[in-house]
Amino acid sequence: MRMSLVLAAAVMMPGAAIAQKPAQKSAAVPDRNVLHVQVILDMLGFGPGVLDGKGGQSLVAALKGFQEAKGLPRTGKPDAATLRALYPYRQKRPTARVTLDQAMMAGPYVNPLPKDYGEQAKLPSLAYRRPLEKLAEMFHTTPAVLVALNPGVTRIAVGSKIVVPNVLPASREYDGSLRPDWRQTLAMLNVDARQPKADHVVVDKSDGVLRVMDANDKLVAQFTATMGSEHDPLPLGSWKIYGADYNPKFHYNPDLFWDAKKGDDKELLPAGPNGPVGVVWIDLSKEHYGIHGTPNPETIGRAESHGCIRLTNWDAARLAMMIKPGTKAVFKA
Template sequence: MKIFACLPAFILIAGCNSPSESPNDKPAERAAAADSGTLRFTDAKATTPFAEPPVLRAQVILAQLGFSPGVIDGKEGQSYVAALRGFQAAHDLDESGKLDDATLAKMQQWNNVAAMRLVVIPAAFAAGPFVPDFPDDAADQAKLPALGYRNLMEALAERFHTTPETIVALNTPETPVGAGKVLRVPNIPDVDPLAPADDARGWGATLQKLGVAATQPAADKLVVDKSEGVLKAYDADGKLIALFPATMGSHRDPLPIGTWKIQGVSRNPDFHYNPKLFWDVSENKEAQLLQPGPNGPVGVVWLDLNKPHYGIHGTNEPHTIGRAESHGCVRLTNWDAARLAQMVKPGTAAVFQN
C-alpha cells in the first residue's frame, strides 16, 4: 500500500492582500529556481511595497532574535506579549509587554528587517512526501514510515513559523500553491544545510524545513516558568538569550517542580508509545514504536531530563502552545524546539518553577 501521496501540481488559497510580482520576474526563471533540488526559497521581486503591519513586523523581529511569539500571525496574543517582555528584559527596558516607544526605539536597530517575504516555492520542498489521511490512532501511525506533514500548506506554515490561516490572509483567493509558485509569507530567512558529516538522521533538512539555523548561542541554564507560561534560556553570564512559549503540565499531570538537567538530545526521534504512561488512554491499547516526523507526538526533538518519562519536546499542534495542557512534559513549537536543541547539551540545567 502506498502510504505517502503528494499534493496536486498546485492548490488555491483564499486571502485578502495581493502579492505583486515584477514583470522581470519571469515564470521560466521562477521554475528554474524551483527545480534546482534545493530547499532554499528564492525571493521574488515585488512591483509595489508591502504594507507592514506593526505587530506582524515586531513578531518577525522577535522571532529572528530568539524571543519567540509562537506562531507569527499579526495578533497581540499572550505569546506575543511574553516575547515582548523577554526582549525588553534582555535589553534593560520596562517589561510592559507592549510595543511602547522605548521598545520601538530599540527595535530600530533591526529596521532593515521586513515583516514579509515574497518567495518562490522550491520543487524539493513542494514534493513532500505528505500524509493526507494522517491517522489519529497510534497503532495506525505505527504503520507509517514517517510521521510527515499532511499537505504542502501545513509544511509551509511550519517553515515560516505561522499558520495556514495566516498564509491565506497574506495572499489572494487566486494564489496557487505549488512548485515554482510565488507566495507572500512572514520573513523567516533561509538557513544553510549542514555538512554531511553533521547530518545524522536528516537533521539538516529538518532545520531547513523549519527555517532554524544550526548555529545558536549556548544556553547554560533553562528556566521553565509556569506562571508566565514560557521557557527561558540564559547564557553562562546569566543573560537572557532566548524565550519560547510553552505548554507545561496539567491538573492531572502537573509540571515536576525542581531542578533537573538535560541528559541527552534526540533529533528526529523515534517515539516509544506506552499507553500505561497516559491516564487518558485505554489499557487495552498496545505499545507502539512510531517513526520520526514533525507530526509525531513529540515533534522533531526530545530533550531528555533526568526525571524518568519527562522531557522537553516539539508538537504536532503549534497553534495550541500556551493554550492547552500536557501530560507533564514541556511542549514547544517544532521550530522553537529545534532551536533549543541547538543551544543545549547534556548537563544543561533545567529549573522548573511555579
C-alpha cells in the same frame, strides 16, 4: 493588541505593495505592524509562537523577554523604549516573497492522518498532511495565515510565488557533525545556524515560557511553551538535560497517559513532524519527561500537556542547538 502608528513609523520598512481583499471571518489579513514585531522577535530568539499578525499572551511574553534582555521595564507592550530597541532591526521586513521549489513542495504526505496510535504505528512516517501545512511550519505560521497573505492564490506548485512571514535565516551553515537528516530538518524549518549557547534553561510556569540563560544568568533566548496539566503537573525542581533525539520515533506507553483509551497497546510510532513529540525530543533526568516539539503549533501556550514541556517544532529545534548534555534545567511555578 493593536500596534500604534508610532510602531509603524519606527519598525516598518517600505516594501512592494501587497493587494489585499477585505478580511474574511475565517482568515483575517494579518496586521503587518504586529507581524513585523513578531518576525523581529522570532529572529532575535524571543519566540512569540505562531506568527499570525495578532496580539495575545504569546506576543506579550515575547516582548517581556526582549525587554528583560535589553534591560528595559517588562511591560509586555510596544512602548517608546521598546520601539527604540527594535528600531535597529527594522530592515527585517515582515514578509518575503518566495518561489516554491522542488524541496519546499516535496513530501512524503499522509492524508488523512489517523488519530489512533495503533493505526499510526503502521505508517512509514507521521509526515505533513499536505504541502500547505508544511509551508506553514517552514515559515512559522499556520495555513490560514498563508491563505490570508495570498488572496487570489488558489493553487500552489513548484514555481509558484507566494508571500510568507519573513523568517528566512541569515545562515544555514550547520555543524557538519550533525546527522544529514537533522541538518535537512533545520534548513526546512528556517532555523538559523548561529545560536547562543545555554548555560542553563528555566521553565517558568507563571509566565508560560522557557528561558535560555547564559553563564552570567543573562537571558539570551525565550520561547512560549506549554507545560503540565492538572493530571500531569510540571515537575518542579532542578534537572539535567541528557541529550537530544533528532527526528525521533515515539514509544507510546498507555500506562503513562491518564487519558489513554482502554485496551490501548504499547506502540512504536514512526518519526515525523506530526508525531506526538514533533521533530526533536530533549531528554531530561526526570524519567519519562522531556522538552519536545508538537504537531499543533497553534496550541502552544493555549493547551495542556502530559507534564512535558512542548514548544513549536521550530523553537524546539532551535533550543536543541543551544543546549548540550549536562545543561541544567530548572522548573519553577
